[in-house]
Amino acid sequence: MVRRSATGRIGIADVAVKAGVSHATVSRVMNGNFTVDPDIAARVRAAAAELKYQPNPVGRSLALGKTDTIGIVVPDLANPTFQAILRGLSRAAAQDGYRVLIADSFEVSSEEAILAGEARRRCDGLVLCAPRMTDAELEEIAPSLNPLVLINRTTAAPDVPSLVVDYGQGVQDLAEHLVDLGHTRLAFLAGPPRSASNGMRLKGLEAFMAAHPQVDVRMLEGGSDFDTGHGAVDAVLESGATGILAFNDLVAMGLMSGLHERGLDVPGDISVTGFDDIPFAKYTTPALTTAAVPITELGEQAWHQLRALIRKEHNDAPGSRYQPRLQVRASSGPAKAPRSTVHG
Template structure:
């Protein structure tokens, strides 16, 4: 095995200049055939560019930052993984920062992360619109996920949670449910605000249905803690802010001997990997987080490289600088026909 290959070795083997090898390795746009030859030669010679040398030559860190509110949440892990996959393919390392915790200043974490990298993806920030707008001006280039700032040119990739929530209610009403409880997410969460918007539209559309909103949160433990309160509403269906909340609720309902879905239907949000393996399997809203992460990286990389953004896929709603992806209800075993009134 040959080791210690240099950029000159790769250039000679590929029949190109050192500059072309450098551009390919730095992720710049190069003719497809030249790129193929350079990468084939680099693989054959086991060439690995020096990260330090690349950073110095480019005047950049060759790292991108991803700021998420909670690393324990599989939803955010999926976005992170997709962004990281794209970044690594283009020669970037990834810096990950978490903003969870009551004493952590989200804006300061965003700023400090940006100081260590060339660009940022900020996932579901919960700071105020005013603070967020100020921070975005300081840390560009940046792409937002699950958040927009009205009038801002900052690219964002989002999900249409409001119609998704309306669709959940429509599904439950179609099953005969006339009393529905919502375990609400964090008050500062924009995606929770969107869910509440969809719930509000459903209230107007389904006047014979009673709705209950219970302050909950985003964790398994918070869903578990709300089981008694959800049962006290005498609702026949519960919609959880996310799948983690739904898992906690299902676990406590099982301990209490409550039949799901015979006595109470349960619906989640996100369709994380474990949702299909819950007992019973969880009816939930599928959110395409892999696509969200991939698209966030594509838009960020275009900004870093000074290139035009690739066009969004069909079915994506473009609203100014925001791309809004649809979400779809997946019906599984945890929702069923409402129990007959006794």
């Protein structure tokens, strides 16, 4: 009959009894400590195999002071960008034997800090995607979250690598592309007002406007999802712009769908660009012109940075900046003659 400890699961003590040794010896064998007599080691292994013993990770974590788990905080698991980061992170971490704990803040920015702290305490390190958190709050909690890697945010706190996508440059590239096609009236369908990456895009646009005073760039309120784009058709048409820079691919797709319903042709009547180059971007009709961000790779890099921190390795390149690559497809084309304001 198999012995069972108080919790009902087989523990190290059961193996020790069965093999006729102390638990210390069992532990040594399980951890590949070679100071154990080969005969005894074999006996322990046999006992462990027979009982199907698997060390309890919680006990192990407590003794070792590490969990082999990292956390990631994302604002919205429904967003393909964060899904891709999660995927890259998860795969890279798995290769080093680490698991990933997810914490979805559901866009509730007030939750981000609490969630981050809670996730961090369960893990050996944290990847934080917290676009809505204020800089001040971020800087305040950052030290307590260490080891910490930031995505698309920077902070003055020390030893916190940042992986940021140069959204400002990307949106400038897209705008340049539209201008090259002859567009002179552009509109930016903005993201969530307090989003950090939206701020970066706005800065890029300011630089663009300074360099191209002859181009009219309208700012339209928006959001980050499909429905935002779909619902922005009226505002877009009212703006009179012929080239629309959508906050991201999702918004662009929603907008294209809405324009299509109104019988407008993309890019014949209006050119639309996205941002991110999510997997679906190349399969829309027309295929979406966008700025490609190597987002899965970013997730992978996040792990490498975090790993260096966890291992206390010296990191000579803390953080890095990713340049989006202009990906021209069919949703952008030559400008029609400038239109005046169109209604419904």
